[in-house]
Amino acid sequence: NFMLTQPHSVSESPGKTVTISCTGFNGNIASNYVQWYQQRPGSAPITVIYEDNQRPSGVPGRFSGSIDRSSNSASLTISGLKIEDEADYFCQSYDSDNPCVFGGGTKLTVL
Amino acid sequence: EVHLVESGGGLVQPGGSLRLSCSASGFTFSDSAMHWVRQAPGKGLEYVSAISFNGGSTYYADSVKGRFTISRDNSKNTLYLQMSSLRTEDTAVFYCVKDLNRNILEDTEFEYWGQGTLVTVSS
Numbered sequence: 001n002f003m004l005t006q007p008h009s010v011s012e013s014p015g016k017t018v019t020i021s022c023t024g025f026n027g028n029i030a031s032n033y034v035q036w037y038q039q040r041p042g043s044a045p046i047t048v049i050y051e052d053n054q055r056p057s058g059v060p061g062r063f064s065g066s067i068d069r070s071s072n073s074a075s076l077t078i079s080g081l082k083i084e085d086e087a088d089y090f091c092q093s094y095d096s097d098n099p100c101v102f103g104g105g106t107k108l109t110v111l
Numbered sequence: 112e113v114h115l116v117e118s119g120g121g122l123v124q125p126g127g128s129l130r131l132s133c134s135a136s137g138f139t140f141s142d143s144a145m146h147w148v149r150q151a152p153g154k155g156l157e158y159v160s161a162i163s164f165n166g167g168s169t170y171y172a173d174s175v176k177g178r179f180t181i182s183r184d185n186s187k188n189t190l191y192l193q194m195s196s197l198r199t200e201d202t203a204v205f206y207c208v209k210d211l212n213r214n215i216l217e218d219t220e221f222e223y224w225g226q227g228t229l230v231t232v233s234s
Contacts, residue, residue, distance in 0.1 A: 035220055037156075044206060044224045045156070051220065090156055094219045099170055100158035
């Protein structure tokens with residue numbers, strides 16, 4: 001089964017840049033789109049990246065997504081970190097056998 | 112502005128039933144595939160069920176297959192999830208989610224999420 005693995009947690013200081021990885025196993029991550037969702041404490045998720053690197057309207061340009069075929073991974077990069085970026089981030093994709101696969105989530109601490 | 116408002120959650124005993132509703136507005140409901148995603152307390156996101164734009168196709172995760180039924184009423188802009196034979200492990204916040212696409216089992220891309228409704232299964 002296709003799986004997505006994320007680091008459990010990352011931390012960085014305000015104003016810095018952080019990258020969260022999402023590694024695919026038992027499948028080619030580049031074969032289908034990857035999405036990223038942000039979930040602040042006590043709130044519902046929101047979409048911050050869709051189709052690998054597209055930003056919905058209203059999401060700041062500080063958020064960007066990419067795919068690295070050599071490592072079979074997707075990445076979410078947040079530059080100019082703000083305290084409000086502190087949240088859980090989930091990657092998501094799919095394959096021919098499973099219409100939705102979530103990564104386990106990464107807790108971002110901005111300190 | 113897109114709004115997805117879930118309702119119908121609550122406390123139910125193991126073996127009981129519950130029907131969740133999701134009222135949609137701000138977009139053409141009949142043009143979008145819709146999904147239910149749940150999150151157990153302190154856990155990650157779990158995919159539950161999906162329905163295509165016209166209700167012609169549905170999908171269920173193995174964990175709920177045979178117990179949950181997804182449906183939609185495009186004339187009422189409402190998505191439903193009928194849950195039966197509930198188990199303690201079904202305790203979670205259930206989110207109604209709009210897809211970018213019309214069909215399911217192809218590209219699953221969540222666009223908008225509701226605020227969620229809490230389902231607690233306990234005796």
